[in-house]
Amino acid sequence: MSELTLSKAIGAGLRRSLEENDHVLLMGEDIGALGGVFRVTDGLKNDFGPERVMDTPLAEAGIVGTAIGMAFRGYRPVVEIQFDGFIYPAFDQIVAQLAKLHARTGGKVRVPLTIRVPYGGGIGAVEHHSESPEAYFAHTAGLRVVTCSNPQDAYSMIRQAIDSDDPVIFFEPKRRYWVKGEVDLDAVPLPLGKARVALEGTDVTLVAYGPLVATALDAAAAAVDDGLSIEVIDLRSLSPIDFDTVEASVRKTGRLVITHEAAQSGGLGAEIAASITDRCFFSLEAAPARVTGFDIPYPPSRLEEHFLPDLDRILDAVDRVMGRENSLTPWGAS
Amino acid sequence: MRTSVSEPESPDLTDKSGVVDKSDLVTIPNEDLVQLLSPEGVRSDQPDYDSWIEDITSDRLVSLYEDMVIVRRIDVEATALQRQGELALWAPLLGQEAAQIGSARALRKDDFAFSSYRENAVAYCRGVKLVDLLRVWRGTANSGWNPYEIGMATPAVIIGAQTLHATGYAIACKKDGVDSVAIAYFGDGATSQGDPNEAMIFAASFNAPVIFFCQNNQWAISEPVGLQAVRSIADRAPGFGVPSMRVDGNDILAVTAATRIALDRARSGGGPTFIEAVTYRMGPHTTSDDPSRYEDRAEHEEWAMKDPILRVERYLETEGALTPEVRAAIAAKSDAVAAEFRSACVELENPEPLSVFDNIYAEPHTGLDRQKRDYAAYLSYIEGETR
Known part of the structure; x- marks a missing residue:
């Protein structure tokens, strides 16, 4: 066991994968000498050389497209997209090329690419540096989409993503990069597609992922004072979604709140609310509630606290599903 | 160097007759094309290129001629099958036989081709099973063949996307320490997309053993090449650090020579090459297209005189290599391929729903x-x- 930040844990996972499989290689902008703008790949170029830790020209479509070509010859490229908002130039290569190759070749061509994306807000950044584009990719057949919330998962899941024979979009919660935690480098991890019950509870199921798992846990801790027991589920995988774990929890609690930073419409929260309603409608005591970013471009950083779901907004939704006084009840505003 | 040209104003491309008016577009001169075999079937000496095709004797040329005849026959058969409702769509390569066969026959088995959807002749040369050419167009599969069996990726439909795959594949060849080469096929329209431009940047930066093979067939559906480029497409590549050649794409000897030069450069560590094969799309974009709405018939007829098969025929006749026996054998093989192609098509059944x-x-x-x-x-x- 060692204590690592989330970013160091990803770096440790990359290091181990590079050591274990000489067909693993890293590609991206500034990942070499600089170690990436978040230093996730710090030291790796030095230790594995420029042939395996490749600084690339500044072209996201080019990075993903050439990585696909390398996968044709058996390589397992791990691509870093510098920021969430920079992924769109690569959209065609990811959605139309990468995601479909295995299917369209009848399973003959495997494309074990991992695309690492620092994502989400809360770091006071300028435009295009705080986005949560996960729904685009979770909507795309052929991709696996995962996100970690803590250093142990960060370490294990990046290794599982690299080992997967499917393309994996690996979202890294950038505002949690500096969170420290114990990491067991030899732990046997949960399967990549499984959710984790981060905190057991009995009154409300609160589903979160990535950067908001910590917020959800804080909300659950605060709710104890109100006599509420919240079960927090860290979704971990956004494609596939482990509905079995969410369903089992909702059958127990009868209430569901989902939170994500991404905009509400067409988001993962909608999918989870619909699917869980479908699976266990008669277990629900209230309509599922969503606490999400708004359907707006990510706001200037001085306003981001009004965009990002926080403890209070989550607890307000918890009050709603509990039938307690909340911001939407007529008497709530008084 | 080719001279610079004035910038066109935003053109209204369609005149009253429904033919694309190119008067506002720049016409890129074709006089400087590398040509070894004229449309009249006359062989000219080009010392820089001749040495690369010394082994192409009349016998060998008969074999390339046979490829072109058969591929044209496949095209005709496929178009008929589409008209008869057996295929949903077909993208004919009519007129581009020399560009595709000359380049593809120059490849080694361990090389790898990444193509667009019109490269049926490339697939033919790579050894594709006829039935596998049909699956996509009949709608029974999204791609027809196992790329690893014939050294050719299944075609990319999104224009230009495959150029990056070829570049990545080439970088991987280098990493593996093998001298295999990747070749990307794309058209003049694709050169306006970002991917081929990014591909050239990556190929140059990583000195990738890749060939960018652009078939400039003058049209991107109804848009003339003058809308994509105001100077020759081959002129762009050197700006990326990629040497380029501009060849008569209807001359199978020039195409073969240029491809071999590029292959040799790639295999010996010299990196990427861009080849612009100037040709003409004699058929529609696909069977759904109607060139009569935009194509100038006179231009079409002009290009018909530069037919890639006809010129080889003329040359071989002069050489006495196209005897009645040889012609009969090619005709018989062509008939057999067409028959096999047709029966393979109608026998292709719908896949299971699940x-x-x-x-x-x-x-x-x-x-x-x-x-x-x-x-x-x-x-x-x-x-x-x-x-």
Whole structure:
């Protein structure tokens, strides 16, 4: 066991994968000498050389497209997209090329690419540096989409993503990069597609992922004072979604709140609310509630606290599903 | 160097007659094309290129001629099959036989081609089974063949995307320490897309053993090449640090020579090469297209005189290599291929409904597994209802 930040844990996972499989290689902008703008790949170029830790020209479509070509010859490229908002130039290569190759070749061509994306807000950044584009990719057949919330998962899941024979979009919660935690480098991890019950509870199921798992846990801790027991589920995988774990929890609690930073419409929260309603409608005591970013471009950083779901907004939704006084009840505003 | 040209103003491309008016567009001169065999079938000496095709004797040229005749026959048969409702669509390569066969026959088995959807002749040269050429166009599969069996990726439909795959593949060849080469096929329209431009940047930066083979067939559906480029496409590549050649794409000898030069450069560590093969799309974009709405007939007729097959025929006749026996043998083989192609087409059956769920992922995906299970239940329920 060692204590690592989330970013160091990803770096440790990359290091181990590079050591274990000489067909693993890293590609991206500034990942070499600089170690990436978040230093996730710090030291790796030095230790594995420029042939395996490749600084690339500044072209996201080019990075993903050439990585696909390398996968044709058996390589397992791990691509870093510098920021969430920079992924769109690569959209065609990811959605139309990468995601479909295995299917369209009848399973003959495997494309074990991992695309690492620092994502989400809360770091006071300028435009295009705080986005949560996960729904685009979770909507795309052929991709696996995962996100970690803590250093142990960060370490294990990046290794599982690299080992997967499917393309994996690996979202890294950038505002949690500096969170420290114990990491067991030899732990046997949960399967990549499984959710984790981060905190057991009995009154409300609160589903979160990535950067908001910590917020959800804080909300659950605060709710104890109100006599509420919240079960927090860290979704971990956004494609596939482990509905079995969410369903089992909702059958127990009868209430569901989902939170994500991404905009509400067409988001993962909608999918989870619909699917869980479908699976266990008669277990629900209230309509599922969503606490999400708004359907707006990510706001200037001085306003981001009004965009990002926080403890209070989550607890307000918890009050709603509990039938307690909340911001939407007529008497709530008084 | 080719001279610079004035910038065109935003053109209204269609005149009253419905033919694309190119008067506002720059016409790129074609006098400087590398040509070894003229449209009249006359061989000219080009010392820089001749040495690369010394082994192409008359016998060998007869074989390339046979390839072109057969591929043209496949095109005709496929178009007929589409008209008869057996194929949903077909993208003819009529007129581009020399560009595709000259380059593809220059490749080694361990080289790898990444193409667009019009490269049926390239696939033919790579050894594709005829039935595998048909699956996509009949609608029974999204790609026809196993790329690893013939050293050719299944065609990219999104224009230009494959150029990056070829570049990545080439970088991987270098990493593996092998002298295999990747070749990317694309058209003049693709050169306006970002991917081929990014591909040239990556190829130059990593000195990748890749060939960018652009068939400038003058048209991107209805848009003339003058809308994509105001100077020759081959002129762009040197700006990326990629040496380029501009050849008569209807001259199979020039295409072969240029491809071999590029292959040799790639294999010996010299990196990427860009080849612009100037040709003409004699057919429609696809069987859904109607060139009479935009194409100038006179231009079409002009290009018909530069036919890639006719000039080889003329040359071989002069050489006495195209005897009645040889002609008969090629005609017989061509007939046999067409018959096999036709029967393979009509015998292709619809896949099983639940196969839509196959191979989406390499590993199990719980969400999809559930949808498949539910749809299977639905199908058997419906079958029970109708019984």
